[in-house]
Amino acid sequence: MSTTPPVLAAELAHAWAEIQRHHPELPDLAAPEALIGESSSACGAELSFERLLHEGVHGIAAARGIRDTSRAGRYHNRRFLAIAEEMGLEHSDEPHPSSGFSLVTLTPETRKRYRPAIERLQRALKAHTAATTADTGRSxxxxxxxxxxxxxxxxxxxxxxxxxxxxxxxxxxxxxxxxxxxxxxxxxxxxxxxxxxx
Structure with a gap:
């Protein structure tokens, strides 16, 4: 059996810890592997460092007792956007009609700050994708x-x-x-x- 999933989980935990270093109130990520394969169109289905920061916004909102979404978690409101901006994410001026401000992206400064962690996670994701797409059709x-x-x-x-x-x-x-x-x-x-x- 491939050892890639535990390696990816470890890299997710490492990346999360790096985000916590800059945002100490961010709660611990209880189960990094829960993000692997988890799909949410509102939060982004693709696993990436950007997606981790997005999930971090939700974590900080929860720690502060702030309701940052509505419509069963699909619509990301201005409170979500305010925390996202604190964490180095940005959004175009207009919210999406159904998902609000969910499609946040890294600012150039944030990308520079986290470059080593981003590159480590990208390597792990690439290896994980290669391992899981070599499917024999039996799964x-x-x-x-x-x-x-x-x-x-x-x-x-x-x-x-x-x-x-x-x-x-x-x-x-x-x-x-x-x-x-x-x-x-x-x-x-x-x-x-x-x-x-x-």
Missing amino acids: FRGPAARHGSSGGGVRVKAVCDCGRNVRVVPSVLAQAPIVCGGCGKPFRIPEVEPAAVA
């Missing part, structure tokens, strides 16, 4: 993935070797492994015995 692709959905659907139980379990949409798990913080092994959907064919 389970849930119904949402087969029908072109972006990840909505029924959650099922995924387990790891130490016995912990999580509820996850199969297509999200199929995008990339989610690694257990306890044992370091990936969560998997238990195989169901196929029904006998008459």
Whole structure:
């Protein structure tokens, strides 16, 4: 089994710690691997340093008790934007009709400040992508993935070797492994015995 997911989780944790160095009130990232394969159109589906800073804005908002989104987390309001600007992100003047100020980007100064961490994370993401796209076609692709959905659907139980379990949409798990913080092994959907064919 590839060791890339734990390496990527470690790089995510390193990048988060680097952000915390500049923003000490940012809470710890409890499960870096939870970001791997997690898809949210409002927050950005692509995993990147920019996305980590975006998630950091939500973390600081939570620490301050600020409601930074509405519409089930899709619309990012001006309170989100104010914290994003503190963290070195910027947004065009006009909010998006459905997601508000969610599409924030790194300022040139922020990109320069975090350059080493950005480059480390990019290398880990590139290795992770190479490892997970070398798919033999044998891995389970849930119904949402087969029908072109972006990840909505029924959650099922995924387990790891130490016995912990999580509820996850199969297509999200199929995008990339989610690694257990306890044992370091990936969560998997238990195989169901196929029904006998008459």
